[in-house]
Amino acid sequence: MAKGSDNDFPSILVTEQGSKPTAPASSKQRIYMKTDHKLYHEDNGGTETEVGGGLSNPMDTAGDIIVGGTSGAPAKLAKGSDSTVLTMSASTHLPVWQAPAAAKGVTYTDRKDYMAGSITMNSTSFASVQAALNLTLTAVAGDVVMVGFSAQFSNENVDVYFDACSLVSGSPVNYLSNGSGTPPTSGYGAWYLPPAHYYGMGGPILYTLQAGDISAGTVTIQVCYRTVSATNRTIYGGTNSPITSWAVNLSR
Secondary structure (H helix, E strand, C coil): CCCCCCCCCCCCCCCEECCCCCCCCCCCCEEEEECCCCEEEECCCCCEEECCCCCCCCCCCCCCEEEECHHHCEEEECCCCCCCEEEECCCCCCEEEECCCCCCCCCCEEEEEECCCCEEECCCCCEECCHHHCEEEECCCCCEEEEEEECEECCCCCCEEEEEEEEECCEEEEECCCCECCCCCCCCHHHCECCCCCCCCCCCEEEECCHHHCECCEEEEEEEEEECCCCCEEEECECCECEEEEEEECCC
16 A cells, blocks of 8 residues: 555635624534634534633642632632641631641650659559559550659668559550559569669560550550558659659650
């Protein structure tokens, strides 16, 4: 087969119309170009429609975006200031640029210092050292938390075992030393306080949170203790010897 001609279609010369021409005769249609260099169609009723007009670009500056204006017509929304975010206005229900809202209720570290006075310990079952030392972190199941505790003690001749536990609705759920609802008899080994010693705190506890530890997106951690006997043992809690608890969510 021989190659076809490079000029298979004849040229069309279009004369611009200064305005819409008169309607064509019945059963006729008219296609024409106006001085805006756009094609228009006119039916025999005189109705004029732009042919293939597509979207008219309203943007004229770098960073502009197109939004739906009145009746959805394309309109320009000028770019926002640096670090602003696009959001929907609660009053106009239209997109606007605004400063980002600050994060609410997100706490990945917590520290409490108790200096209101000394605390007497004499419970042979695990009990809270002091509710004011409870810690709260934003967390989900599977997060790893690190919990620490430090204090100065009196030197009475009684052993004291310390641990930490998660709380839900004020009740212990799991003890961090063993991940169980039943605490080990000796608590967390590094926090053992021997008799007749003023200091006894070791390194922090690392614990992977379980689903039951979480309530409303947070975990509450309590430092607890038990004494071997009902003999009193004192934790000094004053401005010169604060009792400190702290926790960090290492997964965030």
